[in-house]
Amino acid sequence: MRKKLLISYIAIVIVTVIFSVGVSWSRVNVYLFNVYQNELASKTSMAVSMLETRMDNNDFDFQLFADDLSDVSENRVTIIARDGAVLADSDNDADEMENHAGRPEIVAAINGEPASSMRFSDTMKRYFYYYAKSVDTADGEVILRLSLPVTEIENIVYDMIMIIVIGVIIGAAVMILISYGITNLITQPINRLTEAAKKIAAGNYEEKIYISQKDQIGELAEAFNSMTFTLRKKIWELAQKNDEMKSILTSMSNGMAALDEDYRFVLYNDVFLDILKLPIENVTGKPFYEVIRNVSLFELFEQAVESREAFETEVTVKRNGESKVLKIASTPIRATERNGQIIGTLLILTDVTKIRKLENMRRDFVSNVTHELKTPLTSIKGFVDTLKNGAIEDADVAMRFLDIIDIEAERLSTLIQDILILSEIETMGGDKLVDKWQMSDIANEVVEILEPEIKEKDIKVIVRSQENLKSYECNRDRMKQLFINLIDNAVKYTDKGSVVVDITGNARVLAIEVSDTGIGIEKKHLSRIFERFYRVDKGRSRKMGGTGLGLSICKHIVELYNGDIEIESEVGKGTTIRIRLPY
Secondary structure, three states, rough: HHHHHHHHHHHHHHHHHHHHHHHHHHHHHHHHHHHHHHHHHHHHHHHHHHHHHHHOOOOOOOHHHHHHHHHOOOOOEEEEEOOOOOEEEOOOOOOOOOOOOOOHHHHHOOOOEEEEEEEEOOOEEEEEEEEEEEEEEEEEEEEEEEEEHHHHHHHHHHHHHHHHHHHHHHHHHHHHHHHHHHHHHHHHHHHHHHHHHHHHHHHOOOOOOOOOOOHHHHHHHHHHHHHHHHHHHHHHHHHHHHHHHHHHHHHHOEEEEEEEEOEEEEEEEEHHHHHOOOOOOOOOOEHHHHHHOOHHHHHHHHHHHHHHHOOOEEEEEEEEEEEEEEEEEEEEOOOEHHHOOOEEEEEEEEEEEEHHHEEEHHHHHHHHHHHHHHHHHHHHHHHHHHEEEEOHHHHHHHHHHHHHHHHHHHHHHHHHHHHHHHHHHHOOOOOOEEEEOOHHHHHHHOOOOOOHHHHHOOEEEEEEEEEEEOEEEEEEHHHHHHHHHHHHHHHHOOOEEEEEEEEHHHOOOOEEEEEEEOOOOHHHHHOOOOOOOOOOHHHHHHOOOOOOOOHHHHHHHHHHOOOOEEEEEEEOOOOEEEEEEEO
């Protein structure tokens, strides 16, 4: 801008100088010609008087008069007869000069009108300014003409113009310097505004302009500062809203994505990408058919978007051999400022795999509980009916039937107790009544409780504990239940050999390992061994009084303490269950 202003100022100065010189040249030229015309007219009038006076002498000589008058007036003097013949000339030989009858000033003078003219002199080979006047003499009318070389006028005019030009150039230089200063004064705050605008464009919204001027530039600076403040405020508000939106999206447990009218992603959360296991980090602006490569999902999403109304469905997809049940819901996005015009689609993606598994588990649980309760109840009811129908009269038969009823009732009690324990553990957020206990003490207490069964099987149960093992903070009864289920199972399915309980650990983890030399478990059953009511051999398990909930209870107790449990077994060689509980 400063360059443009300077060029503009210089152009104005140049135009002004040219115009001033042109006007000055014209005015001075006209003025000098007027001055010389008046001067020549005055000199000519005086010369006419002198000529009229001298011609009274009989010895009058025109050439001598012309020479004398030229010396006095410092002008060229020419005397011409009425017929145009040159009688005398102060600068040339009159006899050699051509007839002047056709000269404009001579013609005008013959007609009685004093006249002047400027033209090129063929005799003198340069421009002259002429003034002629008619004089009546005794010998007849003659024309007295005075002339002045134009070069003299031009030299004077040139000198004056040079003075004017030099003055104008000096003035122009001063004006350019002043213009430069004014330009800087004007452009400096504008440059500062420009630099500040660039910094703001680069993201520095804290930039401010300090200008003391009170003119329009000062007002512009104030408006600029006000704009930056408003901009900072708006950006802060947008950042706050953006953070709130991100927090909401991040906090959502469901996957969410918004698509525009061109089916491009406008908004989404990480849960959406995580549920679909999409490797793309940023899908904003990308068409959903480039992002969703699963055919079934693609068709459902397309159907949801094109339906232009609320849509909901479920689909099962497989990822890396794992099945997932996804619930897809969509609703059109309507613009409130466009009379409800649909501008996009909102997709909600929910992973309901766990919910469906829980529902299936609940159904299986109810079915299993019903089956487990039905069997002993049927036996009890059948034997009671038999007793009522006369078997009670036979003491031996009645006693045997009562023993069976007692066994089935005990089995029912155990089943109900295990179900209640399992339900209690599942609904707990954390265990209560905790204290620090040595696991070896709890394990030895359980061995004493199970001593009758151990002696009956004629096997050894050995509890080994690492020295100086750190106490574990837990509910004693809960851990007691854990050891009862583990050791009792090991004893039941071990006909000979031993059951070993190893308790070890370090500063971070307590490790419990229960191994036996029993019948073992086939590998195909190991993945489901901790499921409720799952039995490897249902007939043998029921015969031994098992409810099918023991290992499931163990797993839930371990998970209650954020631990993990695993099983290793081989048919005919025995089974080992390992538990790791973090301190």
